[in-house]
Ligand code: C2E
Ligand code: MG
Ligand code: MG
């Protein structure tokens with residue numbers, strides 16, 4: 168059976184390869200056009216400091232305002248971007264928009280707000296990342312301490328030496344770095360301790376049942392203790408209820424983000440929210 172399938176060229180296989188090739192060719196064109204036409208927009212989700220009850224920053228979350236398909240969330244297009252190797256293009260676009268926005272909010276509303284930007288693995292490994300960011304901060308006249316980069320544990324652990332170098336450089340420039348989706352990847356506590364990161368973001372999957380599931384509560388408590396023991400701040404992602412919020416406050420979590428505080432908002436609505444606060 169094996170020998171036969173090896174010798175016989177499969178028509179189905181060829182056709183699906185061809186149509187897949189066509190799909191990606193079209194998709195690449197569409198994504199490049201969308202970048203050039205400014206069809207990607209940033210939504211902003213507040214992060215609340217539980218000690219001060221003040222806004223500690225916002226996370227920028229990209230959306231594609233597609234001319235035919237409407238507003239698309241990242242799950243609809245990030246996998247294609249990844250496959251096509253366009254991560255660097257998208258991350259550069261988002262970084263530029265974020266820096267521009269920090270500058271504009273300061274000019275218009277005299278508010279300096281920290282914006283956290285998600286960085287993909289490929290982009291984080293780009294040796295030119297630091298220079299690119301420095302150029303953007305300069306161009307938009309933004310102090311480096313208002314930019315934060317969110318990376319994941321796996322991105323750090325795959326090439327610990329190069330990641331360490333990048334994080335140390337970013338830190339020395341005054342740029343903040345946080346670990347996103349903490350608990351879902353692989354990390355070594357020895358390295359985590361050595362990394363000059365500012366914040367650990369506990370993944371939403373641990374928060375969903377934190378108020379009803381004892382083992383989840385135990386895990387979250389340990390993560391908070393661990394972060395503090397390592398000298399890092401800790402934020403809980405995906406907070407959706409007042410019970411979760413109170414519990415997290417009670418166990419000493421430093422900050423929260425989630426639908427209970429606010430859903431990610433388009434810029435105009437976020438600015439309204441800022442003015443109300
Ligand atoms: P993430 O960085 O972990 O972002 C948090 C995700 O959880 C966001 O989904 C946010 O809308 C959602 N979320 C926030 N609070 C709650 C909550 O209380 N409940 C629930 N159910 N969800 C909540 P989103 O915007 O769809 O983004 C998904 C992922 O896509 C992000 O996960 C991030 O990994 C990636 N992503 C988003 N924007 C960018 C970007 O600009 N560049 C890159 N490279 N990746 C991005
Ligand atoms: Mg994130
Ligand atoms: Mg996350």
Ligand code: MG
Pocket residue numbers: 347348
């Ligand atoms: Mg993520």
